[in-house]
Amino acid sequence: MAGRGKITQNEEPPSGWRPTQSVDEPVLHSPYEEPSSHWSYVEGVPSKVPFRRPASYYYRSKKVGSAQVEMYAEEERDDLPLVNRLRADVKRWRESGYRGASPVTKDLLAWWSRPDALRPLFYCQREAAETVIYLLELALPGRLSATGFRTFQVGAEDLDRLHRGERPKFDELRPDADFYPRLIDPPVDSSLLPLRRLGCKMATGSGKTALMSMIISWAFCNRGRNPGSTWFPSAVLVCAPNLTVRKRLQVLYPADPKNYYDEFELVPGKYRELLGSGKVLITNWHTLALKSEHSEGGVSYKVVDKGKETDDAFTIDRLGDLAQRLPILVLNDEGHHCWRPAPDATDAEKAKGLSAEERKALEEDAEEARIWLLGLDRINNSGLAGKGTPGILAAVDMSATPFYLGNSGYPEGSPFPWLVSDFGLVDAIECGIVKIPRLPVLDDKSKTDEVGRPDPKYFRLWRNIVDNLSTGDKGSNKRPKPEAVYREAEGALLTIAGQWKKRFDEIRAASPEDGHVPPVMIVVCDNTEIAEIFFQKISGERRVEVLGEDGKATEKVVYEGSQIHFDDLANVEGVPRRTIRIDSRLLNKLEAEGDQTKDEAALALREIIDTVGKRGGPGEFVRCVVSVSMLTEGWDANNVTHVLGVRAFGSQLLCEQVVGRGLRRMSYTPDPKTGKLAPRVRRRLRHPVLAHPVQGTTEGHRHRGPGLYPYLPGPRAGGVRNPRSGRRKLQLRPPVERDSMRRRLAGRDDR
Secondary structure, eight states: OOSOOOOOSOOOOOTTOOOOOOBSOOOOSOTTSOOOOEEEEETTEEEEESSOOOOEEEOSSOOSSOOOOOSGGGTTEEEOHHHHHHHHHHHHHHHTTSTTSOHHHHHHHHHHTOTTOSSOOOHHHHHHHHHHHIIIIIITTTOGGGGOOSOOSSOHHHHHHHHHTOOOOOTTSOTTOSOOOOSEEOOSSTTSOOEEEEEEEEOTTSOHHHHHHHHHHHHHHHHHHOTTOSSSOSEEEEEESSHHHHHHGGGGSTTSTTOHHHHTTOSOGGGGGGGGGSEEEEEEGGGGSOOOTTEETTEEOTTOOOOOOOHHHHHHHHHGGGGGGOSEEEEEETGGGOOOOOTTOOHHHHHTTOOHHHHHHHHHHHHHHHHHHHHHHHHHTSSTTOTTOOSEEEEEEEESOOBOOGGGSSOTTOBOTTEEEEEOHHHHHHTTSBOEEEOOOOOOTTOOOTTOOOOHHHHTHHHHHHHTOOGGGBOTTSOBOHHHHHHHHHHHHHHHHHHHHHHHHHHHHHSOTTOOOOOEEEEEESSHHHHHHHHHHHHOEEEEEEEOTTSOEEEEEEEOOOTTSOGGGOOOTTSOOSEEEOOHHHHHHHHHHGGGOOOHHHHHHHHHHHTTTOTTSTTTTOOEEEESSTTSSSOOOTTEEEEEEESOOOSHHHHHHHHHTTOBOSOOOOOTTTOOOOOOEEEEESOOOBSOOEEEESOOOTTSSOOOOOOSOSSOOOOOBOTTTSEEEEOOBOOOOOHHHHHHHTOOOOO
16 A cells, blocks of 8 residues: 555545446346356446456555556455455365365365255355365465465465565555555564464355354364364354354354254264364453453452463463463454554544544444454463464454454554455345345436436435534534434435335235234434434333422333334333334443343343344334444344434445344345345445445335335425336445456466
């Protein structure tokens, strides 16, 4: 990269930007086969390119590769040279029958791709597992020659450079790049051993948990057959960002009743008992913090002074039995939380122009990253695996958004340099793994824009809310007043609530009485005050202060009916809540105290959140969730159909995390004629995700994939129909193909 990119708080498409021509066939291939084509845009015109899309990322100013800018959509897009080169090497290795791998590894890789599997694995899962295994079993131990090949796109010399954190000799790297791929994350203290890291980008809904199960299967089955080998770890530490994710990951324990090894038949019968040769520990990042020097048994005392924990004592305490099995493998779920700030990062630059609430959120993000990574550094440098030997074989990051956050000191959205596998949102759409996000377009029926031009009021909702505010609509801190924000956003809320209502009625009509799981609408707000007013308007629930019999003031919950006149979203006394608001204070308390918390309200809220869309749970009947930022990841409800963003989305990372809550499919049954998954859509307002413009039909499909119809009366109905074509435009930012990458991928295949 050439120079530091500017971190902005609210990057959006230029005001003059317009959608490009849409595509009729968003799903191009089966999710179980290697992609053989992709959609490419040149000057706004789509064409189906007969080869796989190169791995790439969207970026603001700095670039890793040498691709040229062709249009607005490409101002933030560049290739990932290491990923693309590894793809070629791994594909050739696969076609050779995995030459050089252990017999166990060959059996597992063949088992995962067998055509008669009852629950077949996605190609993206198999490729990511192959890449990690190729690196850990062959490339990094210096065993490339065992493959029988003589030349590699990522050869021994490049691997050595990557492992030292030096610039590899990739021709496609920009000559002036000061940011390049590497496979280590070195601590600030150069005397410490660097942490080896590998990153897998996996789009939301593409199966990160199953991928982790595959990697654990490879490690434990091989170690069971080769007990003396340290390249096949016998222990795996799984780190999670919160309790929601940690609970979801319990399926990684081989003894769990719902474990993925059995659910997905990941291990042949002859190897199943070998899973017991390893140990899995799943924990939150909170446990990686140093303990107080003045505490004993969880209680602090002034007279207690035990001194700072040493690295070896820290490792033994946190890992327990795993400390006897070093070096271990670490799997970082939602690994974008685990980052090291840039050496020249300054707090003043990070906090510039932010509110107190936003500054606090940045501080919490930075603290989480610091504790998480320093904890891994301590394990890695514990010395328990032998002097000078790392305690961690590798840390593998799993994330849909493996990019640096804005407060890291790196340009927001820049990729982690240790990415080795890439499967992004556009790829997931083209193979049908996720729903297709749908954006709003014109709400004025008198206009007939051929391409379905987005309505600026809703497409750039937050910008237009702020622009329309008067001086009196802002507080002393110049932040918008909650009431003013609601006033400006009410039209968008009514529009998307109307679309939710139609979907709700269709599902209810197609399901047995009281036998349906309702669709869920999410409203993501800028701050807690705005979230509260949206919650009150939607649910009709609020707290009022009343005088008790003793004359003392007390709070009472009153139910006044939905103020937006959607009774199906209203909370009613004595009935399970239909609309909930995420109380960040309660959840933060629960995250900090974990299973030991005594706060019943926090536990009840977490139980509701964890069971949204699940039959029999307290969250089964939830229809609307209002939050600030607590649903950006780890929340796997697949019945989310609508998302309204009433806040600034300053990065692709945050935007994709929020949108990802509504992308999970409810069905993965392919069409028997084509082998493809049928397209499904999900509605959203104000989320500039980078993907394809896609045509969607107006015809409803009863229970599955209904069209979007306006729910507001009058000539400006807030709908999204294109009056000329009779089709709806699903507008997302288009990727553009590059001749340079096309030529390179036609490259060598030296067998």
